[in-house]
Amino acid sequence: xxxxxxxxxxxxxxxxxxxxxxxxxxxxxxxxxxxxxxxxxxxxxxxxxxxxxxxxxxxxxxxxxxxxxxxxxxxxxxxxxxxxxxxxxxxxxxxxxxxxxxxxxxxxxxxxxxxxxxxxxxxxxxxxxxxxxxxxxxxxxxxxxxxxxxxxxxxxxxxxxxxxxxxxxxxxxxxxxxxxxxxxxxxxxxxxxxxxxxxxxxxx
Numbered sequence: 001x002x003x004x005x006x007x008x009x010x011x012x013x014x015x016x017x018x019x020x021x022x023x024x025x026x027x028x029x030x031x032x033x034x035x036x037x038x039x040x041x042x043x044x045x046x047x048x049x050x051x052x053x054x055x056x057x058x059x060x061x062x063x064x065x066x067x068x069x070x071x072x073x074x075x076x077x078x079x080x081x082x083x084x085x086x087x088x089x090x091x092x093x094x095x096x097x098x099x100x101x102x103x104x105x106x107x108x109x110x111x112x113x114x115x116x117x118x119x120x121x122x123x124x125x126x127x128x129x130x131x132x133x134x135x136x137x138x139x140x141x142x143x144x145x146x147x148x149x150x151x152x153x154x155x156x157x158x159x160x161x162x163x164x165x166x167x168x169x170x171x172x173x174x175x176x177x178x179x180x181x182x183x184x185x186x187x188x189x190x191x192x193x194x195x196x197x198x199x200x201x202x203x204x
Contacts, residue, residue, distance in 0.1 A: 020058050023048050024069050031069070032110040037121035038062050063125040066116050070126070073113040074133040077105055086140035091148045092196050094141060099167040099192045100185065106171025107181055114168050149199055159199065166191045 014022070026048035030039050039062060045052050059065035085097035106114070116122055117134070126134075138160070145156045170188035173179040179187070 016058075019050075019054075023050070023055060023058060023065065024072065027065050027069055028109070028112055031066075031112060031115055035115060037066070037116070037119040063122065066122060067125070067127045067130055070113055070116045070130050071133070073105070073109075073116075074130060074137075076109075077101060077113075077137065078133065080105060082137055083140075086137055086144075089144070091141075091144045092193070094144055095163060095196060096189060096192050098137070098141065099163070099188060102164070103167035103171040103174075103185055103188045106168060107174035107184065110175045111168055111172050151199075159195075163192060163195050166195065 027039060027044060030043055030047045031037070034043075041052055041055075041062075044062075045055060048055065055065075059068065080101045082098050082101045085101055086094050088094040088097055117126070142156060142160055145151065145160060146153070149156065149159070151159060167188050170179070170184045170191070174181040174184040
C-alpha cells in the first residue's frame with residue numbers, strides 16, 4: 001500500500017511537460033497496437049496510467065492529442081533532412097533520399113504519421129500547422145513529378161501514392177521484426193528505383 005502511494009506521489013510530481021510527453025508516448029503505443037482511430041478513452045487512460053480528466057486537461061479532444069503526435073513525427077522527418085531531400089534534382093535523387101528517410105523513421109518508431117493521416121477520423125481535423133509541414137514535404141515531390149514526367153495531374157498523384165507506400169510497408173516490416181532492417185532498407189531503395197525506372201520512358 002505504501003509502495004502504491006509512493007508511485008502515485010511520484011507521478012503527481014512529474015513536471016507538466018514530462019506528463020504531457022507520457023500521454024503522447026502512450027497514445028503512440030496504443031495507436032501502433034490498434035492501427036485504427038479513434039483510440040478508446042479507457043484504453044488510453046490505462047496506457048497512460050492516469051485519469052481521463054487529466055488527459056482532457058492537457059488535450060481537450062483526441063484530435064488535439066493526435067495532432068501533437070503527428071507534429072512530433074513530421075518534425076522528426078524535417079530534422080532528419082527530408083525537406084532538403086525532396087528539393088534535390090533530378091526527381092530520382094529526391095524520391096530515393098526522401099523515401100529512405102521516411103523508411104528510417106518508420107523502422108524506428110512505426111508508421112504513426114501514416115496511420116493518423118490516412119484515418120477518416122482525422123479528416124478535417126489535421127491542424128493547419130501539420131498540413132503546412134506535410135505539404136512542404138509532399139508538394140515538392142509532386143511538383144518535381146509534374147516537371148519531369150509526362151503524366152496527368154491525377155496520374156502524378158497516383159504515382160506518388162504508390163511509390164510512398166514502399167517505404168511505409170518496408171519500414172513497417174522492419175519495425176515489427178518481420179524483416180531485418182538493412183535488408184528491408186535495401187529492398188525499399190531497389191523498389192523505389194525500379195518504380196521510377198518504369199516511368200523513365202515517359203520522362204521528357
